[in-house]
Amino acid sequence: MGAIGRGSAETEFEKKRGVSHVEIRHGFSQVHVSRIVGEVMAERLRIMDLVSKAGISIDFLKLTPSGMSFLVAEESADLLETVLLQCGDHFSVRRDRSIVLVYAVSIRDEEGLIAAIVRTAITNGIRVDHIGDMHDRMLMVVRNVDAERLAALYRETLLEIP
Amino acid sequence: MKIKVMKFGGTSVAKAESRMISAMRVISAKEQGFKPVVVVSAIGRKGAPYATDTLINVLREIDPNVEPDARELDLLVACGEIMSAVIFAHTLKTLGHSAQAFRGGQAGIRTDGVYGNARIVGINPVSLIRSIEAGKIPVVCGFQGVYAPGDGSPGGELTTLGRGGSDTTGAAIGAALNADAVEIYTDVDGVKTADPDAVKEAPTLRQVTYDEVAEIAHLGAKVVHPRAAEIAMNYGIPLWVKNTFSDDVGTEIVTREHFPGRRVTGVTHTGKLVYLQFDLNIATEADRTVLEGRIYETMERYGIGLFMLNLSPSSTGFALPRAQYPTVKAILDGLVIPVSVEEARFYLIQIGTKPSMDVETQATLLKGMGDVRIVPTHLTEGCTMVSLVGHEYMQQPGVYLNVLTALVNGQVTVLQTSDSDYSLSVLVPEADTNRAVKLLHDRFGLAEVS
Numbered sequence: 051m052g053a054i055g056r057g058s059a060e061t062e063f064e065k066k067r068g069v070s071h072v073e074i075r076h077g078f079s080q081v082h083v084s085r086i087v088g089e090v091m092a093e094r095l096r097i098m099d100l101v102s103k104a105g106i107s108i109d110f111l112k113l114t115p116s117g118m119s120f121l122v123a124e125e126s127a128d129l130l131e132t133v134l135l136q137c138g139d140h141f142s143v144r145r146d147r148s149i150v151l152v153y154a155v156s157i158r159d160e161e162g163l164i165a166a167i168v169r170t171a172i173t174n175g176i177r178v179d180h181i182g183d184m185h186d187r188m189l190m191v192v193r194n195v196d197a198e199r200l201a202a203l204y205r206e207t208l209l210e211i212p
Numbered sequence: 213m214k215i216k217v218m219k220f221g222g223t224s225v226a227k228a229e230s231r232m233i234s235a236m237r238v239i240s241a242k243e244q245g246f247k248p249v250v251v252v253s254a255i256g257r258k259g260a261p262y263a264t265d266t267l268i269n270v271l272r273e274i275d276p277n278v279e280p281d282a283r284e285l286d287l288l289v290a291c292g293e294i295m296s297a298v299i300f301a302h303t304l305k306t307l308g309h310s311a312q313a314f315r316g317g318q319a320g321i322r323t324d325g326v327y328g329n330a331r332i333v334g335i336n337p338v339s340l341i342r343s344i345e346a347g348k349i350p351v352v353c354g355f356q357g358v359y360a361p362g363d364g365s366p367g368g369e370l371t372t373l374g375r376g377g378s379d380t381t382g383a384a385i386g387a388a389l390n391a392d393a394v395e396i397y398t399d400v401d402g403v404k405t406a407d408p409d410a411v412k413e414a415p416t417l418r419q420v421t422y423d424e425v426a427e428i429a430h431l432g433a434k435v436v437h438p439r440a441a442e443i444a445m446n447y448g449i450p451l452w453v454k455n456t457f458s459d460d461v462g463t464e465i466v467t468r469e470h471f472p473g474r475r476v477t478g479v480t481h482t483g484k485l486v487y488l489q490f491d492l493n494i495a496t497e498a499d500r501t502v503l504e505g506r507i508y509e510t511m512e513r514y515g516i517g518l519f520m521l522n523l524s525p526s527s528t529g530f531a532l533p534r535a536q537y538p539t540v541k542a543i544l545d546g547l548v549i550p551v552s553v554e555e556a557r558f559y560l561i562q563i564g565t566k567p568s569m570d571v572e573t574q575a576t577l578l579k580g581m582g583d584v585r586i587v588p589t590h591l592t593e594g595c596t597m598v599s600l601v602g603h604e605y606m607q608q609p610g611v612y613l614n615v616l617t618a619l620v621n622g623q624v625t626v627l628q629t630s631d632s633d634y635s636l637s638v639l640v641p642e643a644d645t646n647r648a649v650k651l652l653h654d655r656f657g658l659a660e661v662s
Contacts, residue, residue: 063332063384063443091620095613102610111612111629112522119524120612156438158430159329159375161515168521169508172501181521184632185423185430185438 065155068163069208072201076194078147079127080179081108084117085140094118097137104133110180110191121147121180121191147179148197150190152204157186164188170207176200213344215391216241219251219354219382222263223399224456225296226256228303234397234456235303238349242309247344249389250311250351251382252300254292262296264289264355282327286356286372290315293353293378301351311349314339316381317358317368319350320388325359329374332357335388352385354378376429376437383440387447394449396436397456402463403428403435405478405658410649413659417477419466424477424603427634431599432482441465476602476656479649483642485519486537487592487627488563489529494585495551495559497525502551503559503587504528510543519597520630520639529628531595531639544589546570548578556582563589592627594642599635600652606636618655624648 086093094117101108106129110121117140122130127143134141152167154160167188171178176199180191192200218241224234241248258265267289271280280288297313304311320337323330343350355377358368373380379396386394403425406414420428422445426438436453444451445467454462490507492500507528511518516539519531532540545563558578562571571586578584600606600615612629615636619626624647627639640648653659 063335063387064380064439065331065442067326067329067331091616091626095617095620098610098613098616102613105609107607107609108612109607109631111631112524113626113628114524155442156375156426156430158517161517162512164518164521165508165511165516168518168523169505169512172508173505175501177525178523181523182630182632183430183519183521184634185426187632189632 067154067160069152069154069204071153072204072209073151073153074197074201075149075151076197077124078121078149078191079124079130079143079145080119080121080147080191081130081134081141081143082117082119083134083137083141084114086117090116097134100133100136101130104129106130106133110182112180119179146194147191148194150192150197150200150204151187152190152208153187155186157183157188166208167204170203171200174200174203214246215249215344215389216246217249217251217382217386217389217391217394219378219394219396220253220300220456221378221396221398222253222255222257222260224397225252225300226260230456231300231303235300235307237397237456238304239307239309242349246392248349249340249344249385249391250300250349251354251378251385252293252296252351253354253378255296255299262292264292267292283369286327287370289372290353290356290370293355297351297353301349304349304351309349310347311351312343314343314350314352316353316356317370319352319385321357321381321384323357323359323371323373325361325369325371327371330357330359330371332373332380332384335384337385337388340385340389352381354381356381376434376439379437379440380443383443383449383451386449387443391449393452394444395452395454395462396440397454398435399455399457400435401455401458401460402453403478405661406649406653407433407481410481410646411653414653415659415661416460417463417661418461419464419470420477421466421468421470421603423468423634424601425465427601428478428480431480431597431601431635431637433480436465475661476600476605476658477661478601478658479598479652479656480601481596481598481645481649482519483596483645484534485531485595485597485639486534487520487529487531487595487639488540489522489527489590489592490561491527491588491590493526494587499551499557499559503549506549507544510547511540514539514543516540520628520637522628522630531597534593546574548574558582558584559587560584561587561589564591595627595639596642596645596648597637597639598645598648598652599637600656601635603634606631606633611636614655615652618651619648622647622651624651
């Protein structure tokens with residue numbers, strides 16, 4: 051039997067279900083573009099084109115009825131403001147954003163977990179600007195001042211071993 | 213001892229002819245000097261007489277209003293794999309190769325005690341090793357294990373592994389036996405850059421990373437389940453996805469180190485979604501917290517799968533599987549949420565433009581009781597989430613612009629967007645699914661990817 055190797059012994063095979071850890075990424079700015087008049091999608095594309103040509107990457111794009119919002123790295127915020135001024139003044143840049151990442155392997159297979167993560171933030175009075183998800187994590191964009199508190203809440207309520 | 217674990221999916225064991233082809237692949241591996249260990253799914257896919265869904269329906273048809281017990285359900289659905297393993301072992305025997313069928317528990321697979329979605333906690337493969345050493349080909353039931361409650365009950369409790377269970381069995385047995393390779397056999401050539409129904413010329417990727425395959429599965433295209441890939445990665449077991457019915461070399465799932473650079477992997481889609489957008493303009497900020505909290509708490513309690521979540525100061529929204537929409541409508545449409553007892557303020561959720569009988573009834577009952585505010589909830593039926601998946605690609609400037617430009621120029625309406633480190637998704641009308649997939653496939657030059 052020994053020739054078979056390490057598998058002969060009983061071992062842990064899978065990560066436990068549920069939230070495994072929580073982390074924070076700092077250093078983002080949130081941009082809102084609003085009150086676009088005329089052809090909204092065409093104007094969104096025009097703005098994105100200018101942003102792209104300035105070498106700025108955008109994340110967490112959300113379409114709103116008369117505009118859009120998105121996230122950029124904080125170091126791009128000054129340049130972004132210069133670019134957006136070319137398109138008018140209907141925009142705002144909020145520089146104090148962080149992403150709280152909640153990790154759970156095969157998160158969609160855990161029924162109700164995604165809703166639980168969102169509910170935890172909302173019911174504790176934390177305003178979430180954007181949400182994204184991946185196979186093993188959820189990403190919540192919040193104000194810097196809320197990030198540590200939200201991460202702590204997740205560790206307390208969703209982690210088996212905080 | 214060179215061991216190869218060969219897992220065959222439902223279509224590979226559905227009919228005598230397909231079982232024979234699968235069996236010949238096993239025999240071929242044996243002739244190449246491997247000790248094959250076979251893992252099988254239940255016979256056939258949805259609708260087939262012994263497929264998992266069919267077996268579940270046998271219980272549901274008795275009385276759709278009575279939810280089957282999870283323990284009993286596991287005992288029932290495990291029968292599909294047991295039959296499949298016995299039939300496959302006998303097929304090998306008829307071809308002159310001694311084989312032995314094993315239930316998950318007999319193969320030494322121990323799980324936690326979560327019926328219907330158990331996780332493997334350990335494998336003691338002694339029975340499989342004895343079988344191999346006796347010159348037999350073990351044929352193991354995928355998707356199942358056994359839970360030892362520790363209360364002295366003999367034999368343990370049969371559990372099933374949930375989604376991707378048979379792939380997970382294959383990878384875990386491969387790890388336990390320190391196999392030279394785990395091969396997942398299905399009816400496609402491997403992981404493709406897009407669904408061939410949408411893009412006929414979609415090439416098969418020769419290598420994908422664990423993260424890529426996990427994200428592809430998360431976003432709708434389940435060629436191999438991420439749980440299986442994860443186990444194979446953790447134990448360093450080479451994992452392949454191959455086609456039972458062709459000699460294509462298939463796709464190898466590899467570690468991230470094989471792709472230090474960035475690339476677009478493919479376009480995937482999850483269809484049959486509906487999108488709900490709750491208009492919260494009529495609520496104060498404090499009330500919005502209560503309303504949103506209640507909505508998400510309900511989704512959590514009923515285990516609703518949520519996609520493309522969207523929060524803003526004036527609304528909240530998400531997509532959900534169409535199959536779960538009747539449940540959600542039954543719970544939320546006409547739901548009364550009291551937010552202030554002192555001020556007698558109530559919110560009443562109304563899904564769709566026309567109030568349903570439930571909404572009208574609740575509105576009538578609340579008449580004269582205080583301040584009743586309707587939460588208009590916009591329903592978009594027939595949506596699909598189309599996603600661009602990439603390895604370290606999404607952070608480049610202009611990716612969103614490229615995606616939206618391709619779709620807008622192709623006359624596809626984009627209802628909402630969402631993204632993560634590995635993907636960028638758009639919600640589009642279901643009727644435009646294949647066109648949207650093709651537009652993005654062409655835009656990002658995926659026909660040339662390999």
